[in-house]
Amino acid sequence: MIKILLTFWFFLLGSAVGSFLNVVIYRLPRRESIVFPPSHCPFCGHKLSAKDLIPILSYIILKGKCRYCGAKISSRYPIVEFLTAIFYALVFWLYGFSFSTLKLLILFSMLLPVFFIDLEHMLIPDVITIPGTGVGLIISLFEGRLAQGILGSLIFGGILLLIYVIALLILKEEGMGQGDIKLGFMLGSFLGIKLSLLSLFLSYFIGGLFSLLIILIKGKDLKTAIPFGPFLIIGALISLFFGKTLINLYLSLF
Ligand SMILES: [Zn+2]
Incomplete structure (x- = not known):
């Protein structure tokens, strides 16, 4: 009761x-x-x-x-x-009443504004993602897994940065905004290595499905820019809640 x-x-x-x-x-x-x-x-x-x-x-x-x-x-x-x-x-x-609850509530309260601001303005404010990365690292320090926080951040942000640079070199266009990369550093600091990788995979998977749906509904026009931040956030939240289950499910296939 x-x-x-x-x-x-x-x-x-x-x-x-x-x-x-x-x-x-x-x-x-x-x-x-x-x-x-x-x-x-x-x-x-x-x-x-x-x-x-x-x-x-x-x-x-x-x-x-x-x-x-x-x-x-x-x-x-x-x-x-x-x-x-x-x-x-x-x-x-x-x-x-636990540290996990505190962590999830803080993270969510920072991600929700990013989600809606990116959706409306196609921009991700640095004043959330840069301090957000700091908060993620401090929390991982308290959890006794600072290395996970640092590596997660570097991997998540680093992979996005790499994709960004490759798109710039080959396609001569920005595949995503620089704000997405900073959001990646922030998410990684909360997620750690494994969940960062899962989260990236989910974001591209869900983003891809969504783009396909848009193309099917609206015709061929893929040039309508879709902000990527919301997909990164959805991927991260799914990983936080169902990450272990999804990874185990995947491993059990082999
Ligand atoms: Zn009024």
Whole structure:
């Protein structure tokens, strides 16, 4: 019973964190301060009151419209709040009060803004990935596996850098953004060697499938640029939760 209550508390905590992440997602790529001014409607500029800022619920009560000018609010707001809430609750349910929980919550809270900013702006902010790599290394130090963190980071980022350079030399174009490479260094510092490799494989696999789907649906136009960051993040999250299972499954095939 207490576990259910605590899980619900983590759900609420996650929805509040998600509400803050929405501010980061909106303001960071626009080079606005994250703390000032207080939340306001981007259309009419009206300052939002507490009742407009209840995670998930405000959006539903206001039917997705600004209370003051009626402008449509992006559905990204409740989606981000809900995803964060579910993730926080799920991680606590699985790992309880542990270092793994802390690690996963910190990582997720940095990756979610990267995911949505890259999706919208095709850019990955250095102010997340560079300190993020530091955080990953500090956590691996606390876990007593600093070497794994360093090597994971070098392998993940290094392979992306190599692919980037090869694409530049042979195809004369940037296959991905430099932000993706820095994101790779960050992810690797959390994942360690094995999971980094799995994660890279999954990202290219899922990204490839997705591109194929786009081509099939939209016709031949592959020139529509698709940001790669979201696939790196999806690959990393799958590796963190199912990595051991997937690796064992793969090894059992031989
Ligand atoms: Zn408004």
